[in-house]
Amino acid sequence: MRYSDAFIYTLREDPADAELISHKLMTRAGMIMKVASGIYNYLPLGLRVIRKIEDIIREEMTREGVAELLMPGTIPAELWKESGRWDYYGDELLRLKDRKQNEFCLGPTHEEVVVDVARRSVKSYKQLPTSLYQFQSKFRDERRPRFGLMRGREFIMKDAYSFHASEECLNDMYWRMHAAYTRVFNRMGLTFRPVEADSGAIGGDVTHEFHVLADSGEDKIIYCPSCDYAANVEKAKAKRSTEFTAIPSNAPALAEVETVGIMSIEDVSAFLKVESTQCIKMVVMKIxxxxxVGCLIRGDLELNEVKLRNFFRSNTIETPSDVELRDNKFACGYMGPINLEGKISLVADYSIMDITSGVIGANRENWHITGCVPARDLADMTYGDFATAGAGDKCPTCGETMADCRGIEVGQVFKLGTKYSAAMSMTYLDQNGKTATPTMGCYGIGVTRTAASAIEQNHDDNGIIWPREIAPFQVHIMALDPKDESVIGLAKEFHDKFESLKLDCLLDDRDERPGVKFKDADLIGCPLQVIIGGKSLKNGExxxxxxxxxEKRMVAVDGAFDSILEILNSIA
RNA sequence: CGGAGAGUAGCGCAGCCUGGUAGCGCGUCUGGUUUGGGACCAGAAUGUCGCGGGUUCAAAUCCUGCCUCUCCGACCA
Known part of the structure; x- marks a missing residue:
């Protein structure tokens, strides 16, 4: 492709509305163009990258026997009403009506449609397992779109769905997809990690997210440097004792102590001269x-709201306001499990089980209680894991000290179970001729987000540095003196040779000064640049x-193409 | 959805406080000189100043309603 045909228009300055490096660079390199908040044109250069990513995914899906189809972006409400999500999904679902006032939505995900496809075709256990995938633009009306392609409202996703006659079969597919995703992100040259994640409202025992590691990531990942354990902070566990320590013989008695204006753990620990690890805080949430609901947890730890929400099987969890708390008879800043007046379901985190002389709130303003021994005083509580794990905690698998990092979620594999197949009455006949409901898995990769995350991970001050497998072009040839027949002639010859080897090649044939071409080439970020200029050509280089x-290398004109090819193949 | 900020030429911005000819840089066009890391000189084109209402002899500027965009937070099967 010639630059003059390629519709590449670079920007010298950062766009005013971009914050993230990938957003800035994609805009400056002429890959994307904003149309509305969270909605972008994929310009020719950007689309090339997207297609490269899709092709890699496509190959790996095909390898696992997943068949590609394309479902519509616009979905009749009927299907969503059947699954029950029409009422449940909320404002993120963009709803619209056609001229006959029939209701539709723009698909944020395609479980309903794929189940409809499968149930009309699959009637027998002999047809199972079966799986389908597509690349499709999704629309989610995010409350706050941001970061360019990272969190857009319209975005391209690969979504795959599998149907199985047994749990074992689903489990097998789950891990095959897990392996396929690992191959996909490896091939793209990304530094990533599969992490255990919270399965959200749908439930299910296992789900993994694939995160590209980058400081700008919106998720926090806790991982163990010495084993494979890695989890989203929402899910991460730390190794903690789940037994009470013995009640010490000299255990202190409970005693009220006046603590005027001392409310935070920090203040309590300073005022009473106790470690924060000996304080027990009670965190109250609204579900x-x-x-x-409330949770007792060691003073130095943070409550994990997701874990608490899951325990109570709630869809929502939020922090109540101080006013709300007082209205419901909770002594703000002095809450504790003893003498509790407000109506509440209370649980406790494992972390308080080995406290031998704890400080707790007294449930009246300006008073705390000392000498709390959970093994004695809080023995009949329901204990569980409700704490947020973090760097420095021990790995639940191997006991080593864990670390944390930021990640961008680019993929997820999920065991759906029968939620959709059952709701939408998808059935087949099993070996015994009995009606059965297939169990399902779903597997997504955010294609456009993956492109952005690749840039987050691969750039420098001059622009993008594409991993070779997803670069828009493998080679970027610059003809510095395009009017010089020997220069442009050689440039064209090389270009054609690369193209004939199926190596995408961009030939900068513009009548621009060399500096402009160098800057654009670095910005666009193709892995290899070939610079052909009149002067060096006269020196045979x-x-x-x-x-x-x-790094720059001079190669002799004689045999130059083979030398260049060799250099290209040495690039990872 | 709560809090904050912005909307002026294709892009990045100034002007607004204190009302009176709409400006700068980049880009674009013409001519010339240049030509290995975003050239230089000369000339030129380009604006419903987000939209509506109001105040005023006069509004980009003051008042007001709305729209859009961005940032922080909450949210994210």
């Missing part, structure tokens, strides 16, 4: 139907630059 290393 579905405005019910209050061509310059080759490796984008990532920044």
């Amino acid at each position: 579905d139907d405005n019910k209050f 061509i310059e080759v630059k490796l984008r990532r290393a920044g």
